[in-house]
Amino acid sequence: MHAIPAQLWDALACPEAATGRPADPFTTHRFLSALERSGSTGRGTGWQARPLTVTRQGQIIAAMPLYVKSHSQGEYIFDHGWAEAYERAGGRYYPKLQVAVPFTPVTGRRFLTLPGDEAQGRAALIDGATRIAEQNGLSSLHITFCTEAEAEAGRAQGLMHRVSQQFHWQNDGYASYEDFLGTMASRKRKALRKERETANSHGLTIRALTGTEIEPAHWQAFWAFYQDTGNRKWGTPYLTRGFFNALHDTMRDDVLLVLAFDGAQAVAGALNFIGRDCLYGRYWGCLADYPCLHFELCYHRAIDYAIAHGLARVEAGAQGEHKLARGYLPVETHSLHWIADPGFARAVAQYLAAERAAVDEEIEVLTGYGPFRRGPLQSAQQD
Incomplete structure (x- = not known):
């Protein structure tokens, strides 16, 4: 190139x-x-x-x-x-x-x-x-x-x-996440509310960062998450540590990094890229087991961001029929x-x-x- x-x-x-x-x-x-x-x-x-x-x-x-x-x-x-x-x-x-x-x-x-x-x-x-x-x-x-x-x-x-x-979420002009939930059957709404309550009950602070809000230390934390997930899923992670340095240098404005902190330590994160009318979910990782946190960071927070910024859809990557219950359709x-x-x-x-x-x-x-x-x-x- x-x-x-x-x-x-x-x-x-x-x-x-x-x-x-x-x-x-x-x-x-x-x-x-x-x-x-x-x-x-x-x-x-x-x-x-x-x-x-x-x-x-x-x-x-x-x-x-x-x-x-x-x-x-x-x-x-x-x-x-x-x-x-x-x-x-x-x-x-x-x-x-x-x-x-x-x-x-x-x-x-x-x-x-x-x-x-x-x-x-x-x-x-x-x-x-x-x-x-x-x-x-x-x-x-x-x-x-x-x-x-x-x-x-x-x-x-x-x-x-x-x-x-694949499974994508479509924004039908929702004013809020609750507005989106209103399109679901009652028991489906209750299940997702309970899921989000569980994810937010661990005493963690969740931050959605983009642009200059993202600091080198955030990439170091995410690198640990990415390595853990990559080692389990693919055997060897595809991306090098230098790739995340390059993102920091040239693409921070294209990135939404959703991190969960236990005090000052980041313990989980999801990496998204921002398009003109779409948010693209790419990688996730976590250092410990927090029930439902994966769904919160990867899917629900992505929907929150898309609604708040008027994006037409969220593409959450390959595979995953578990996305269906969270409003992502094939x-x-x-x-x-x-x-x-x-x-x-x-x-x-x-x-x-x-x-x-x-x-x-x-x-x-x-x-x-x-x-x-x-x-x-x-x-x-x-x-």
Whole structure:
């Protein structure tokens, strides 16, 4: 990323930032270069940055955050099964090409273009990336957590379209958290009130910090939380300590850090990123067991912030059906894929068709189990 001037990259990634925040901060030059400078991506990580650009008459008109991958970790739309099947058949799945924001399961633009050059830039990027894969004998190209519009355009150019799902909270113009609870069945409201009472009964002080309110000591505390969670979930944390230093230096205004203190000591925390109309929950950690504190810091406080600041939604990351009871409903996420081997490509296409039907059914079923009132009869039954 250091080979591309930040101003040129951001003119493609977030032209809307000229009048405020970017739609999301994850494809900005400052975020991607922080990953690189901190050693979270690069040599030895399995994420080798090779940003792809398209120029016209000497001007960059399009780009994508492209990586050469030697594994499938840190992607959240997983293809481990594809890799195992291809290698059992005698193929070599890695290295592969990945268009993504590393370690970040957040939907956003992956085809970054100057306004007005969307169609031409997107077509050139797809053509360029697939040609690079072919010329280098790579198995595949994957474009993960792209927008739905990008998925439709990519499918029209011959890429395979995959649908997955996450849980997001939608702000329907709520004036307060209590206003939001008013949309739920009575027993669901009572359960969440009790949950928040429990989380706030431990004698801790909870603070939501952003910008200059965040101090180096807060990052040191959060690093301990992140390491603990990372060691338990992934075996090895993806991000280095230097990444959080880079956040402090260049991205504090993009961050909401929710910390719980026992006296002067921070004992738990949740890291969020602030977009133009969305709050993105990313990491959580805790040094001791405090019942319900995870839900409070990660989900309820995120909703509080979104309501107070007029944000349209909260995206709370990958997985987690436990989010459903807290008002986070399932939504589709999208990715695009290109497979070099024609036979393997046919098998993957068949798999994706079956998976799509299963995802559609799961979203419908899970939505029905949501905590919200559906109508007079159902509301009476739930109450």
